[in-house]
Amino acid sequence: MNAIGVDVGGTKIAAGVVTPEGKVLNEVRYPSSGPTERLLSSIARAINDVKDGYEVGGACLAVPGNILATENRVIFSPNLHTIEGVDLEQEMRRRTGFDITVENDANAAAWGEFRFGAGARYDHLVFVTLGTGVGGGVITHGVLMRGAQGAGGELGHMTIQATGPRCGCGNRGCLEALASGTAIQRRAREVAAEEPNSALGRLAIERRVLGEDVTRLAEEGDEAALSVLEEAGLWLGIGLAGFVNIFNPEVVAVGGGVSRAGELILDATRREVHLRARSPARDLVKIQPATLGPESGVLGAAALARDESGEYVLGT
Template sequence: MNAVGVDVGGTKIAAGVVSPEGEVLAAVRYPTPRSPDKLVETMVRAINEVGSGKDVAGVCLAVPGFVLAQKDTVVFSPNLPAIEGIPLKERVGPEVGFPLTIENDASAAAWGEFRFGSGSGVDDLVFLTLGTGIGGGVISHRALLRGAQGSGGELGHVTVHATGPRCACGNRGCLEALASGTAIGRRAREAAVENPGSALGRLAARRGLLGEDVTELAREGDGVALSVLEETGRWLGIGLAGFVNVFNPEVVAVGGGAMEAGDLILASARREIRLRARPPSRDLVEVKEATLGPESGVLGAAALARNTDGAYALGG
């Protein structure tokens, strides 16, 4: 049967009805409200809008932050504080009329890549998404790693530099603070000040820098922009080498907006993995760009939706 996947992000709420084969049959998108009540109202509206009149077995709500599965709540969400503490199943479930599952958004995206994207055909996958922050998910022996409380797989908040920059979570030196889109922007601004004669420096003097500016200038050969992305990839690779050692995946898939830079980031990440990961894991793993783009969250959430018998609506 079909299922509804809902990807709740810091800026948008995307919902879609997805077929068992991974085809999005209907979709809606709304801006993310900043108040808890409006947030619940918008999630309910999105689910009911796409699910109305469809053959739907269940709904999965993929939410940002640390999920406490026993209470179906988010206990900490640095990029969407409004969602913290809301009893999601209690508030949303009765309003939608479908069985409801709650999942971390990056874990849902990882499941999407595993089922329908770059991880299809393998049993063990590590997925990272590089955006405003860094989310992650781990598939081990074809099962999603959730941990004892449902908060497992928070790969973006692994410390890779003990005295590094402050992360949105309050820690210092998280992978998120060093390899996310936000980190690229910070590093680019610093590099522009240090190198005012570079193309990056000249652009920064005219207007604010965007992540896509760094990628575009790097592709045009600006050495300073290239160094910004290479350093980002180095920190990413340091984190990934640890994940390769711990999880022994067949594939590491990296997605998110920052991956518009592609191998400008991944080339140095792969070098760090070769230097720091240990055989045999190092010799097995393949580092790929994720293939589903922004649809990974909706597709993965739909594939994790449960029907009333507790089975996955789109298969396990």
Template structure:
């Protein structure tokens, strides 16, 4: 198959690009996401793709959507930040564009991008975890994307690590997303600053602010990279939670490589170091089993576009038969 389009649908922006079989993005476009309207969101996706189709011979479109996607890669069953509920997105977009359309969970699409063309392109078994505002992830086993019986497998951010812990947006308490995400990093940083901690006050000064409410994840990352003790400690805590969670994930899937992406991964070795230490400490039977390698994602914000476009080239898996 020749050119395909990948569409990455976020809560605020729809990014689309024409992608070749080599994973390279050619033309690009974007639209704002009208997140409160199902019809307007579908229309914006169609407009972005149609703009690219007008100048390129495109054979299929892949859409990465944040939410639960059916196993036939057509229906968005549920999206936490968009208005989709049992939305037949694939069929709606295909009816307008007149080309085949597949829909995939956005974290799965990003993971596939890293597997096919990025940091895990030389292995057959990998886990990709994206650490941003929340935590997403995808798992590839034997060269195949793990979707599960209903298409909703590998929701890594919602693995529970603290029974009765912080309430998560999914409705449960104690998900790892509440302890190892960018949101958790900011929450803890603001809490320390509001407590009157002198170390946190120094961190705010390094960030050029005095009001804890103005503190952001990138500010903490920049302060930690500059060596601020409070910011470094915040990353150590986040990395510990992440590493402990990844030790459990590795026990389940036995990956050759674990790839860490998302906005928080901009901290680089600062995050990798603390996560790796916690991982090695908590991996069961650590002295008697091979350990996966750790690496940072290579494709950045393009991973979702590239992965969705490549998945559009591949036939949908056969639906699971329930007894």
């Protein structure tokens, strides 16, 4: 049967009806904001509207932050404080008639790639998403790794450089502080100041440089922009080398907005993994772009929805 995946972000809610084969039959988007009651109503409205006319067996919410999936509870969510501690199962059952489940958004996206995307033919996948921050998820032996408190798989906060830039989490030199979109922008501005005659440097004099500018200028061959992406790729490779040694994945899928830079980042990443990770794990692993794009959250959440008996609606 079909299931509903709901990607609950800080600014929008996307809900989709998904088939067991991973096809999205219907999708709705609503703004996500406001106090608890309004946010819960918006989520319920998304579920009720998207399922209209479809047979659906269950729904799962993908929420950013620290999620206790076993209790369907949001423990801590920086952008959605208003639903922390709420009994979502009961609140959603009352509003939609569904027994919903709740999962961390990066874990759900990883599960989406595992079921329907870059990891569909494998049992061992590491998923890394490079956006404003760096998120991730680990699937090993076909099981999503959550850890004792649902706080596992925070791949973006592995320390890569002891004295590196400060991270949003308070630590220094996290992967997120060196390879996220935010980190690339910061580094691009530094390089622009060092090389004012490069295309990157000239742009920085006109206006504030954004992540997409760096990718565009690198594609046009600007050495300064290329060096920024290569450096981010190198940091990413140092992080992935660690994950390859720890998890021995068949695939590392790299998604998120920054991954649009593709090989301009991943070339350096692969080189670094090959230098640092151990054989045979480094020889097996394929480091490749994620394939589902921003839909991975909705698809993965749908595949994590359970029916009344607690079974996955879309199977495993």
